[in-house]
Amino acid sequence: xxxxxxxxxxxxLVIVLSACGRQADEGFCxxxxxxxxxxxxxxxxxxxxxxxxxxxAVALALPTSESNHSSVVSAADILALPAHCKAGELKPxxxxxxxxxxxxxxxxxxxxxxxxxxxxxxxxELDEVEVSMTTPAVHKHFVVHRDCERAIFNLAEGPxxx
Numbered sequence: 001x002x003x004x005x006x007x008x009x010x011x012x013l014v015i016v017l018s019a020c021g022r023q024a025d026e027g028f029c030x031x032x033x034x035x036x037x038x039x040x041x042x043x044x045x046x047x048x049x050x051x052x053x054x055x056x057a058v059a060l061a062l063p064t065s066e067s068n069h070s071s072v073v074s075a076a077d078i079l080a081l082p083a084h085c086k087a088g089e090l091k092p093x094x095x096x097x098x099x100x101x102x103x104x105x106x107x108x109x110x111x112x113x114x115x116x117x118x119x120x121x122x123x124x125e126l127d128e129v130e131v132s133m134t135t136p137a138v139h140k141h142f143v144v145h146r147d148c149e150r151a152i153f154n155l156a157e158g159p160x161x162x
Contacts, residue, residue: 029147029148029149029150032143032145032148033152033153033154033155033156034154036130036143036152036155036156037155037156037157037158037159041063043128043130044063044119044126044128044129044130045060045061045129045131045132046059046060046078046117046119046131047060047131047132047134048079048115048131048132048133048134049133049134050134050136051136052136054107054109054110055104055107056079056085056104056105056107056112057102058075058078058102058103058104058105059100059102060072060100060101060119061100062099062100062101063098064094064097064099070099070123070125071123071124071125072101072119072122073090074090075087076118077118077119077122077123078101078103078118078119078122079105079115079116079119080116081107081112082107082112082113082114082115084108084110085112086105086106087103087105088103088104088105088106090102090103091103117144120144120146126146127145127147128143128144129144130142131144131151141153142155143155
C-alpha cells in the first residue's frame, strides 16, 4: 500500500512540474483552493482511475466552449504513459455543457512508476485543470494552475467550507 501511495505522489509531482508557465502572485496560489468552487463548472477536470487489473481509465471533461478550441487531439496530449502501457483510442462525447474525452490504457501487471500529464503544455488555451486520481489504496484531489509552482490541495466545495 505504501508503495502505491508513494507512486501516486510521484504522479502528483510530475503533474505539478508539467504545469510550469507564468509566475502568479503567491497570494493567488495560496487562496485559489478556497475560491475554485466559484468557477469549477467552467474549468476542465481530469479523472484518472487505476484498477488492480492494470487498467487505467482516463476522462478529461472540457467545457464545450473550451473544447471547440482545444488542441487536445490524442490520448498522449492528456497523459504520457510509460512504454509498457498501451493507450486505447481517444473517444469524445458531448454531455450537456461538456465534452468528455475518454480513453483506457492497459498497463498489465506493472503499475506505472509515474505518469506525466502534459495537458497544460499541450493545450495553451487552458490555464488550470482539476485533477482526481484514484488507486485501490489512495485518492488525491487537487488543482493544477499554470501560474502556480505547486498543486493546490484543500479545495473548498462551497462558501461554507472556507
